Amino acid sequence: MINNISSDVEVEKIKYKVVEKFVSINGEGQKAGQLAIFIRFQGCNLNCVYCDTKWANTNETKYELMSASQIVDYIKSTKVKNVTLTGGEPLRQENIIYLLKQLSLLENINVEIETNGSVNIAEVKKINNSPSITLDYKLPESTMEKYMDLTNYEYLEKKDTVKFVCSSIGDLNKAKEIIDKYNLTSKCKVYLSSVFEKITPAEIVEFMKENNMNDINLQLQMHKYIWDPNLKGV
Numbered sequence: 001m002i003n004n005i006s007s008d009v010e011v012e013k014i015k016y017k018v019v020e021k022f023v024s025i026n027g028e029g030q031k032a033g034q035l036a037i038f039i040r041f042q043g044c045n046l047n048c049v050y051c052d053t054k055w056a057n058t059n060e061t062k063y064e065l066m067s068a069s070q071i072v073d074y075i076k077s078t079k080v081k082n083v084t085l086t087g088g089e090p091l092r093q094e095n096i097i098y099l100l101k102q103l104s105l106l107e108n109i110n111v112e113i114e115t116n117g118s119v120n121i122a123e124v125k126k127i128n129n130s131p132s133i134t135l136d137y138k139l140p141e142s143t144m145e146k147y148m149d150l151t152n153y154e155y156l157e158k159k160d161t162v163k164f165v166c167s168s169i170g171d172l173n174k175a176k177e178i179i180d181k182y183n184l185t186s187k188c189k190v191y192l193s194s195v196f197e198k199i200t201p202a203e204i205v206e207f208m209k210e211n212n213m214n215d216i217n218l219q220l221q222m223h224k225y226i227w228d229p230n231l232k233g234v
């Protein structure tokens with residue numbers, strides 16, 4: 001994290017590793033169906049079995065080094081008002097808090113971060129006009145459950161989302177247990193999503209009906225239905 005940034009020159013030296021940036025419709029989350037700018041950062045501290053962006057996580061991946069002001073200029077050039085920061089794991093980018101502060105100053109721009117649930121969000125929440133957070137809880141079949149930082153649930157606000165990406169009925173049972181234990185529906189939005197081609201949306205709906213899961217949203221990754229699910233940049 002960078003403290004006491006003293007000059008514009010110093011600030012321009014801070015660079016973020018961007019593996020792709022594009023405009024599409026948001027296929028996920030509270031702004032699903034709306035135009036959004038995607039900034040995808042390189043590298044991740046986890047390795048989920050189902051990860052659909054493993055290519056972004058390797059050291060060999062080509063990336064563009066962008067300063068906060070270059071990212072801001074790109075955002076302004078698109079004339080699109082929703083921004084999704086994703087990856088990889090965006091909150092593992094060095095000095096990401098500085099970028100988030102710059103983005104929080106932009107008028108009429110709505111910023112959200114997709115984060116994996118293992119990184120503490122306390123510093124993000126200290127920012128005025130902080131971005132909304134979509135916080136994954138990595139379920140057993142991801143093999144990454146042991147890394148979840150459950151202290152993050154103290155900071156959740158109505159504008160945030162906890163998302164459970166499910167591969168099986170076992171995962172759904174675990175999601176329900178966590179939702180109930182932390183009373184998540186009273187704190188923020190709660191989404192259930194399917195690992196593409198591992199469990200059908202119909203099976204998730206059946207589970208929701210059987211378990212009276214009110215105040216919870218089923219989420220489909222819309223972009224994977226619109227385009228080839230393996231296509232980058234959409």
Ligand SMILES: C[S@@+](CC[C@H](N)C(=O)[O-])C[C@H]1O[C@@H](n2cnc3c(N)ncnc32)[C@H](O)[C@@H]1O
Nearest residue numbers: 050051052087088089114115116136165195196
């Ligand atoms: C690629 S991740 C990047 C952000 C962050 N690392 C995370 O895991 O939240 C963005 C979102 O895609 C979800 N995702 C990744 N692979 C998926 C798949 N095969 N099916 C459904 N969702 C997937 C993740 O769970 C996460 O919610």
Ligand SMILES: Nc1nc2[nH]cc(C(=O)O)c2c(=O)[nH]1
Nearest residue numbers: 024025026027028086223234
């Ligand atoms: N269209 C589209 N919507 C998305 N919403 C979240 C995405 C992500 O990879 O985090 C994503 C993505 O990759 N594409």
Ligand code: SF4
Nearest residue numbers: 044047048051088116
């Ligand atoms: S945390 Fe996100 S980017 Fe990292 S491996 Fe899991 S799904 Fe992929």
Ligand SMILES: [Mg+2]
Nearest residue numbers: 052053086221
């Ligand atoms: Mg994606």
